[in-house]
Amino acid sequence: MTLMTKFLGAAAAAALSAGAALADPALIYDLGGKFDKSFNEAAYGGAERWAEETGGSYKDIEMQSEAQREQALRRFAEAGFNPVVTTGFSFSTPIAAVAGDYPDTKFVTIDGYVDPEEHPNVKSILFSEHEGSYLVGMMAAMASDSGTVGFVGGMDIPLIRKFACGYAQGVKAVNPDAEVIANMTGTTPAAWNDPVKGSELAKAQIGQGADVIYAAAGGTGLGVLQTAADEGILSIGVDSNQNHLHPGKVLTSMLKRVDNAVYESMTAGADLEAGVEVLGLAEDGVGVAMDEHNADLVTDEMTTAVEDAKAQIAAGEISVHDYSSDDSCPALTF
């Protein structure tokens, strides 16, 4: 009996020290997959940057099914990975279910929200996508000659409506008479990776007079950007800087710095501060991409207007309506 307890004790100690020695961060991608040219890939980029700069190593996994979420969280926590970073709002519920069982592990949910009072070891990182979309909406309205601009969303979910709503408000702020055509690609997760349908929607919007199209659709957006470039109109990229995809044809990109969120979470490591963090314009969590590829497209007037609006939003003088706060949008009907 005593021998047994000794063995067990030794095993437990070994397991503990192994866990402590490990303490690598882990990253879990949402169903969209690691290389979606957008949201998850930005997270991957952040993790790679961290690994390159620190020489550390991390573990990552792509989800295949809903039931795997909780499984992956538990297995990583049990194996001693810390912190466990997840991308996508769908992780908020599984994390809330798991976090209590592993109080020494820090969990990060990017785009998700977990009550910090109930779960003191969870950090929720949210982005003000509506504010960034507002700025690109302003630029779209200024660049448009026809007074009609387009929006192509991926799957029809509240998050994408939040993008569309901010965009429409930005457009209307510059030109109250402008028309915003908003289309969603589909109602299944396949809508995130359907460039052909993206291209069709872009053509349909061009047919209705749109001459700037904002794509917030993951891999589907690549089709929108391609068609816009082929048809000689302007497009707006999303999440990562997509200006370089078609130089001189992409007006700008709405940046969502998921990479920074991952990078900083991994840098903080096990000492990560839990709680809720909202990354908006003021924190450079979202913004517009300006580089040599779109320098010729952006006029001084646009730059000034965007800078002014950015300062006013940061100062609270302009408030951009957030679709997810009440499931409605003053500037656009879905």
Next chain:
Amino acid sequence: MDKMPAWADVVLIPLISLLLAAILSAVVILAIGESPVEAFNLMVDGALMRSSGWGYTLYYATNFIFTGLAVAVAFHARMFNIGGEGQAMLGGLGVALACLYVPWPHWTLAMLGSTLGAAAFGAAWALIPAYLQARRGSHIVITTIMFNFIAAALLNYLLIGVLKPTGSMEPASAKFDPSFALPTFQQMFSSADAPLFRGAPANVSFFLALAACLFVWLLIWRSRLGYEIRAYGWSQTGAKYAGISGTRIIIISMLISGGLAGLMAVNTTQGEAERLILNSTEGAGFIGIAVALMGRNHPFGVLLAAILFGFLYQGGAELALWTNIPRELIVVIQALVILFTGALDNMVRMPLERIFLALRRKES
């Protein structure tokens, strides 16, 4: 005339097919520079050597039993129900409505209610394609596939609008009352000093799936309706001559099929997620086709095939967790199994039949 003994048909052919799929998978894994032996060990260890692994294997298997039975029942009437996916989605809606809007006093009653809701909604979703086939001759394959997309659109509409709690980012319904949660295997089989099935989602609905297997066996081989379904499946004109109404058989077999597919939602929606999520079916409706093919449309075969696919799913998850095999290749491995056991059945069957015929000729 039987070209080969029954045991060769039900045991030998699936085994050889599996072996071929395993060999090809090993080649694929080798080609990307990983060790197939290690990968296989990981899959077996993760899915079958730990009780929590079994908990996941059986959770996935429960889904596949329901959808496999759904395809099998319809297939006995020579109806190819590809709409298991949509019927399961609607089943989820039935479960959600039963759990969100009825104050059940106990989880057993909640389970009864959600079972009825899931079966009714799943069956209702199969009714329209069944009617169109029976009365209008619209091909069931086409209509059921189209109904999958309509189901996805309907569910999406409900989950970003009516059923979504305001302010939530996720397209999902509110959580069900915690007292409706189905007992998991962990709660049922664990004792204080021997925790079993830790954290695994397998739950009491696995037994519902076993009961469904028994029900389908009784229905198809021990009831008059089952006899009529099989008779219609073998020969429509013969059945008509015998006074069996084709319309009735098509509609009833599709209703049962849709109901069985819908029941899957009891496992995913009430058992696992405890709320209605958009992506709760995850292709189980399509896996059901492979499960039914491999299980030779017999409930016991479906049960075994479902457990095999459960193993592939859970083993695939383990591979994704602990190796660098990308998930696309895990899908390739799963697809190889489907290809060999389902689509390429004849490739193994024909040479085998020839061997058995040759052997028999030698004997005589």
